Amino acid sequence: MGITQGLNSVLERWLPEQRLFLKSDCSTRFVRLSPSTQLVALSGTAFVFGWAIIASSILAIDAISAHGSRDQARRSQDAFEERLADLSTERDNRATEALAAQNRYSVALDQVSQMQSQLLESEARRRELETGIGAVQARLQTEIKDRADDTRSASAGTPDAQGADLQVAFDILSDELKKSADDRADAVKVAADARRTADAATLERDQVIARNDEILTQIEDAVTISVKPFDDMFRSVGMNPDKVLSTIREGYSGEGGPLNPVSYSSSGNAQIGQGEAKAQEIMITLDKVNSYRIAAEKMPLAMPVKAAFRYTSPFGRRWGRGHEGIDMAAPIGTSVFATGDGTITYAGWQRGYGNLIKIQHELGTETRYGHLSKIKVKVGQKVSRGSLIGAMGNTGRSTGPHLHYEVRVNGNAVNPMTFIKAAQNVF
Template sequence: MTVMDRLNASLEKWLPEQRLFLRSEDTTRFVRLRPVTQLVGISGMTLVFGWTLVASSFLVIDAVSSGNSRDQIQRSQAAFEQQLAQLQAERDARAAEALAAQSRFTVALEQVSQMQSQLLASEESRREMETGLAAVQSTLRDTLTDRDTATADASGTAPEADRSKEFAVALDILSTELRDSADQRSIAVEEAEAARLAAQELTAERDQILARNDEILTQLEDAVTVSVAPLDEVFRNVGMNPDDVLRTIRSGYSGQGGPLTPMSYSTRGNAALTDTEVKARQIIVTLDQMNTYRIAIEKLPLAMPVTQNFRYTSGFGRRWGRMHEGIDMAGPVGTPIHATGDGVVTFAGRQGAYGNLIKIRHELGTETRYAHLSRIGVKVGDRVSQGELIGAMGNTGRSTGPHLHYEVRMNGRAVDPMSFIKAADNVQ
């Protein structure tokens, strides 16, 4: 007895041999299904069924994780814009404080200059008084000498005494003026020293404010730079050139107007700008780039066309030797179908193997298609918004069961819709 015979004999208890009779008009044939054959068939069907369950579960998990990508993008943008506004407000406050400190520093310098002028004037007056006093003292000494000589000669006593009194009075007046001038000089010196200390404190305060302002600008620059990178990656993932996208958006948002303020120019380019001004200009440029990206993202079809439970049944690429230019999402007939981005309906009707079909033209050269629908809820020329209900899932056209065939085209060329659905993950 061979191994196969022994194996069939051991399986006979659970899988008895079956015979299938095939009868035609003049003959009768039968096919014998031995236990081993039945076991192989059952095992194959079990493996296929298990693989189908695992693949479906992975696809459902992927659909659930990407279903709310648009809301997460909006929340992330709102949080970043709020943080950006706070940093800008803090930067403006620090700039105002720096300007106020600069103004106080200028006033203090002016006070110091005035005090120095007063001090120089007082010093000049003191020198003049000292010179006058020296002259008076010399004259007084000469007068006293003459007086003593006259007294010794015993003649002209009264006139000499009057002259001595006059010189004594003049000397007292000059001494008093000299003391007042010295006192004023001391006061001026004290005020000038106080003004100098105040100017030093204001200088330190201004330097601290400028340092803090520079720190805020650095944080702001890092924040906007980090935030632009994932937005740039979004367009690269869907096959777009970010530079071309920025040029297209800016050409459509190029309105200008209003009064113009004078602009200063430098023959040295940015050499005349401070580091703070260079950072501020770079931040403005990056913010403009980020805002342009935000406008572009709002124009792309990044949302899911089906928000209720569904199952991916076919992906983008070659299938059975032919190109499958979209993805298939299976679900019950009547499942709501939503527009994946803002756009204009260019076709709404029946078209060959597509069955009931809706085409929506979006900006930046993108188009979406929704095929095999059971119901069409829009007409040609309608403007639709992202998430708007446009139809219902069906089984029209060349279809083996109820599902949505969803396509995304870039400038007429079919691209993988999953790259758009998953691209939004880069900005979370």
């Protein structure tokens, strides 16, 4: 009492004693508000006001950071997809250029082959003409000698028809030999030009193949890097990536259509075969990425609450018992959304959970949403990721309005934060 009176006397200068009068028809009463009572009331009011400011700041910071992380992940994904599209377009362009260079190379080879054939024919013709000319010259020499030794008694003015015929033949052979020599020179020139064209086409083809191989290597590195986050994501949530891929491929394995005969190139088989092998490896990796993307779309990776909220209880031990989910606190009526595509298997009251919704997803995953104030879906209904399914409440075993969110894999409860963080790391 002495301490209280001393405190009141100290506070009297700033908080003088107040009296609250309560008047009725027959009497008048009053309540004394001592300085210490006023101090306690003011302190409590200041504490409540400060707590409200701090809680609001935390909720705002959480909302801003979550929105910024999603935007950054979306920008990173868009940039990666744009870079992959550019590389694919450049690869297609280089493949078209390689095909054109291959065609030009084949045409040049055909021209060289034709020129070589013409050159060989011209050479054979020249040899034949040279042989014929030699025979004619030998015959002419024999005829001239026989003519000189012929009887001098023959008339000098008689024309030698046989010598004239040989002279005509000799002239014809000379003309043909000159023409063949000219044709051979032209053929040699054309063959040299064709050979230079073929060498240029070969160089261009090799450059295109090298560039195409470089592009394929870049694409291979890009798709290989893109696979690792998916592997890490599925392993972090306790799922076997190989089994996930096997399940997805079983559901997406249709094929068919008419088949065309396979065509083969007669030249450049080694380079083209190597490029096709690398392209096949890229297609296999891209198929793996696509299968992972399909699996990710079927898993509950989204946030169940899009409005501002506060994490109030993590996954794990709590109050000596296992807490098989996470708690997100926000005002009653805050919208709750499905975190993945699935089917409603339960929508009603369940002890402890209050109003509860269960959604069965593919790949053996299930999500639960407890303590709801409203349920806006029915059993058997198909829902998509982001579909509105209910509203946050305070039903069941609850100390305040919040959402109890669970994720189960093959019936076993896992930490939902691993799914949420995995989605942020990948997307």
